[in-house]
Amino acid sequence: MNAVLETRALCKSFGALVVADSVGFRLAPGARHALIGPNGAGKTTLLNLITGRIEPSSGEILLAGEPVTGLRPAARVKRGLGRTFQINTLFRQLAVIDNVALAIAERDGVAGGMFRPASRQRAVIDEALALLATLGLAEDARARVADLPYGKQRLVEIAIALGLKPKVLLLDEPAAGVPSLESHRILEVLDDLPRDIAILIIEHDMDLVFRFAQRITVLSQGAVLTEGTPAEIAADAAVRQVYLGERHG
Amino acid sequence: MSALPPAAAAGAAHAGGYVADPRVRWQEWLPWLLAAAAFFAAPDYLSLGARILIFILFALSLDLILGYAGIITLGHSAFFGVGAYVAGILGAKLGVTDPLVQLAAAAAAAGVLGVLTGAIILRTTGLTLLMLTLAITLVFLEIANKATSITGGADGLAGVVVAPVLGLFRFDLYGKTAYLYALAVLFVCWWLVRRLIYSPFGASLTGIRENAVRMHAIGAPVYFRMVAVYAISATIAGIAGALLTQTHQFVGLNVLGLEPSGELLIMLILGGVGRLYGAFVGPFVYLIAQDYLAKQFPEYWYFGIGLILVLVVLFARGGILGIVDAARARLRRRSA
Numbered sequence: 001m002n003a004v005l006e007t008r009a010l011c012k013s014f015g016a017l018v019v020a021d022s023v024g025f026r027l028a029p030g031a032r033h034a035l036i037g038p039n040g041a042g043k044t045t046l047l048n049l050i051t052g053r054i055e056p057s058s059g060e061i062l063l064a065g066e067p068v069t070g071l072r073p074a075a076r077v078k079r080g081l082g083r084t085f086q087i088n089t090l091f092r093q094l095a096v097i098d099n100v101a102l103a104i105a106e107r108d109g110v111a112g113g114m115f116r117p118a119s120r121q122r123a124v125i126d127e128a129l130a131l132l133a134t135l136g137l138a139e140d141a142r143a144r145v146a147d148l149p150y151g152k153q154r155l156v157e158i159a160i161a162l163g164l165k166p167k168v169l170l171l172d173e174p175a176a177g178v179p180s181l182e183s184h185r186i187l188e189v190l191d192d193l194p195r196d197i198a199i200l201i202i203e204h205d206m207d208l209v210f211r212f213a214q215r216i217t218v219l220s221q222g223a224v225l226t227e228g229t230p231a232e233i234a235a236d237a238a239v240r241q242v243y244l245g246e247r248h249g
Numbered sequence: 250m251s252a253l254p255p256a257a258a259a260g261a262a263h264a265g266g267y268v269a270d271p272r273v274r275w276q277e278w279l280p281w282l283l284a285a286a287a288f289f290a291a292p293d294y295l296s297l298g299a300r301i302l303i304f305i306l307f308a309l310s311l312d313l314i315l316g317y318a319g320i321i322t323l324g325h326s327a328f329f330g331v332g333a334y335v336a337g338i339l340g341a342k343l344g345v346t347d348p349l350v351q352l353a354a355a356a357a358a359a360g361v362l363g364v365l366t367g368a369i370i371l372r373t374t375g376l377t378l379l380m381l382t383l384a385i386t387l388v389f390l391e392i393a394n395k396a397t398s399i400t401g402g403a404d405g406l407a408g409v410v411v412a413p414v415l416g417l418f419r420f421d422l423y424g425k426t427a428y429l430y431a432l433a434v435l436f437v438c439w440w441l442v443r444r445l446i447y448s449p450f451g452a453s454l455t456g457i458r459e460n461a462v463r464m465h466a467i468g469a470p471v472y473f474r475m476v477a478v479y480a481i482s483a484t485i486a487g488i489a490g491a492l493l494t495q496t497h498q499f500v501g502l503n504v505l506g507l508e509p510s511g512e513l514l515i516m517l518i519l520g521g522v523g524r525l526y527g528a529f530v531g532p533f534v535y536l537i538a539q540d541y542l543a544k545q546f547p548e549y550w551y552f553g554i555g556l557i558l559v560l561v562v563l564f565a566r567g568g569i570l571g572i573v574d575a576a577r578a579r580l581r582r583r584s585a
Contacts (some may be wrong), residue, residue, distance in 0.1 A: 032541060051466070077468030089466070091459035094266060101267040101455045103467040105449050111469060114450040117271035119451060125267050142268060 002065055004029050004198045005050065005081075005168045010059035012222075013051060018055065019045045021223040027168060031198045034213035036206075036233075038242060042222040044086065047170055051083050052076050056196055064167060077106075082166030084157045086173040086202075092146040096137060100128040101146055101173045103163030128163065135159050135189055151182035155189060162193075169193070171201040177209055187211065210234070218242070261448060262574065263525040265317070265455060271447035280529050284432055288425075295424035296496070301536050302431040303492045308517045308528035309435075310485035312448060315514075316523025317446060318478050319458030320371070323510045324382030325486055327366070327389050330361040330505035332487030334393060334400060335359075337500035340409035342345035342399065348411050348430070352491050359487020360480050367479035371472060390505035409494055420496070427496035434492060438485055445481070446525060454478055458523075460574055515554075519561055521568030530569050 003026035012020040019042050027033055035043050050061060053074040061069045063079050071079075079115045091099050100116040104124045105111035119125070132138050135155050140148060145156055154174060161169055175186045183205070190212055193199060203209050209216065209230075216233045220242045226233070233239055263269075287298055307329055314320040332355035339345035339354055355574025370381040393400045400406055413419040418426045445451050456464050457471055458537045464471045494500045503509065512535075538557065542550035 074468045074470060077466065083466055085463075085466075088458055089463045091456050091463065093459055094264075094455060095268060097268055098266040098452060098455075102453060102464075102469075105267075105453070106467050106469050111449045111453050112474070114445055114448050116449075117444075117447045118265065118267045118449045118452045119269060119271055119447070121267065124449075128267070132542050160463070160467060 002029075003027055003062070004031075004064055005048065005200070006062040006152040007046075008060040008062070010046070010049060010061065011044060011057045012054065013057055018057075019222050020049060021221070022059070023219075023222070023224055025217060025224065027198050027200055029198055030195050031200070031201050032214045033198075034209045034216045035200060035202045035219060036204075036209055036216060037219035037225070040221075043219055044172065045222070046219065047083065047172055047202060050170065051081060057072055077164060077166075080162040080165075080167035081170070082161040082168070083170040084161045084172055084174060086176050088153050088157060090145050090153060090156055090160070093144060095142050096145055096148070096159075097125070097132065097141040099164045100131055100159050101125060103160045104123055105126055105133075107164050128135050131159055131162055135162075135194070136185070149182075151178045151185060154178055154186060158189060166197060169197050169199045171199060171203075173203055174201065175203065175205055183208070250313070254439060262570070263443075264523070265446045265448075265451040267449075267452060269447060271444075273443075275404045277526075280526070281436065285580045288428060288432075292423065292425075295428040297536065297540055299427040299431045299496045300425055300493075301532055302408075302428070302435050303489050303496070304513070304516060304532035305529050305538060306435045306438055306492065307489040307513055307577075308485055308520070308532050309439065309525075310482045310489065311513055311517050312480055312522065312528045313445070313454075314482045315517065316525075316527070317451060317458060318454040319473060320475060320479065322382040323379055323381055323507060323514070324384070324386035324505075325482075325513060326505050326509040327382075327386035328363060328483040328486035329490035329493075329509060330386065330389055330393065331362055332356065332359045332490030333494045333500050333504040334406070334490075335487070336494040337406045338399060339492070340411055340498075341406050344408045344410075346412040348414050348495050351411070351495065352434070352488055353492075355491035356484045357487075359490070360484035362487075363480035363483025364476060367476040367483070371475045371479060383510070386505055386507070386510060390502060393502055393505055400500070403502060405499055407499050409498045409500065411495045411498060422500070424496070431492050431496060434488065438488065442485070443525065450474070450477075462551035512557065515558055517568075519558065519568055521570035524568075524570050527568050528569050534569065 005027035007023050007025045010020050010023040023046060037043055049056050052071060060067055063076065063081055068076050101124050104127050105121065108124060110121055110124065129141060132141050137152065137155055137159065140152060145153060158174060174190065175183045178186055185236060187208060201212060213230060216230055217227045218233060218239050225238060225242060226236055311325050314322065335355040335358045336351040340350050345351060366385050370378055394402055394527055411420055414426060414430050420426045453469055453474055454514060457475060461471055490504055516531035517528060521527030539554060542553040561568060561581045567574065
């Protein structure tokens with residue numbers, strides 16, 4: 001099967017520090033794929049390489065079979081790459097619905113209109129409301145994001161990305177900082193995400209990873225250590241060593 | 250991006266967005282009614298009135314980039330000054346005396362300058378951006394100072410000829426024409442700016458102000474939009490500058506440099522940033538206070554202005570309109 005997202009021999013180094021070491025990685029259509037690894041393994045670097053926030057030293061990135069290496073982040077978004085952020089990256093002083101509508105309007109190409117009022121963009125607003133309803137945020141549509149509890153702000157993170165109708169969705173620790181009482185809500189939302197979106201999730205919460213992911217890639221020191229099903233990864237001795245910090249040999 | 254507190258919170262007046270009602274509310278006619286009433290009630294103050302209207306227009310242009318797009322600048326006088334000098338040079342040196350032609354030329358010149366400088370400096374943010382905006386207006390100040398044969402240098406450019414508006418209304422000694430002319434231009438610009446704020450483009454500007462990283466991540470052409478709004482704002486500032494020249498029939502160096510930029514910033518902060526009508530309230534209060542204090546305390550009047558600003562920054566960071574909003578919210582809570 002053709003991968004919707006693929007990296008080939010992707011390398012990135014800052015001086016002598018190698019943060020991505022020939023990473024080859026494939027994301028299948030509709031995948032539920034987790035990227036794990038200890039702190040400093042290069043997970044966020046890989047995400048930033050894929051989205052184009054940083055340029056690779058060498059290697060290639062393909063989106064739906066097309067090379068996107070060197071394209072600006074916005075151009076990759078237009079080709080169906082959506083992402084969320086580990087630390088909330090929201091329009092805090094704006095209403096929840098505006099947070100989502102901004103994304104939908106960009107996707108629809110109506111965000112640059114200067115004369116007609118934004119409130120006449122019925123299609124954008126209706127879609128935003130429907131999207132918020134599926135995430136259980138309908139009642140918060142008019143609330144200011146800054147006034148929402150943290151757990152709901154994490155859902156707005158996901159809502160903005162979904163507003164782009166991405167083919168590939170990169171979730172950077174979607175449950176980070178959410179108290180465990182509220183994190184089940186995030187999990188429900190993740191379970192209900194449309195099946196046609198290929199999802200790559202970075203997560204430290206292993207319960208969440210093993211519940212959500214069908215495949216897991218383990219990164220260590222910028223390189224792919226191994227890849228497999230959750231069962232294979234759980235049984236992998238090298239993975240245990242990396243996580244428990246045991247010495248090799 | 251902006252170092253100022255986000256005054257334009259959702260729910261606050263005229264923040265724009267996809268669920269904001271774009272219709273003009275009754276309160277929004279009050280400034281125009283007041284302006285019309287002042288024309289009849291205060292005929293001796295029409296030249297001060299015209300000055301207030303011109304600075305409202307200038308402040309409106311600043312609010313568009315500072316309050317909505319979050320672009321902080323100390324160099325907005327560059328566009329005001331270029332507009333003022335273009336109108337002045339046309340009227341005094343080149344024999345182009347039609348006021349609307351002068352206005353259009355000033356707008357075009359300032360707009361082009363906005364695109365050219367914006368395209369360069371909007372690649373930077375924060376303090377770098379602030380210093381670059383300041384540098385640009387200082388460069389123009391020095392050009393105006395040195396090119397004495399065109400600009401009159403430090404003596405200023407006197408004898409700017411301005412023909413009657415539409416060939417009908419001569420600029421009179423009492424400032425009647427000047428006042429109504431400035432009012433009409435302000436009204437048209439206000440209407441256009443208001444449309445812009447309530448448009449999807451306006452919503453995306455607030456998105457850039459709130460979080461440029463996220464705007465990139467949803468595929469928005471952030472840089473292009475910032476240059477676009479910067480050029481629009483520059484155009485309006487250029488119009489305001491031309492109005493000042495036309496109503497005074499004179500241009501001096503005081504339209505360029507740090508001082509007019511800083512004064513404008515103070516006026517807008519005083520009125521309230523990112524609220525649309527802060528640009529109306531600020532210059533109104535500031536210039537009337539200046540006029541009054543300068544007459545009462547010719548030596549110490551700046552002390553009064555400084556005191557007002559300190560009080561606003563300490564106790565009312567949303568400006569005068571912020572106080573009004575807070576009071577209205579309290580009343581509503583009490584009656585509920």
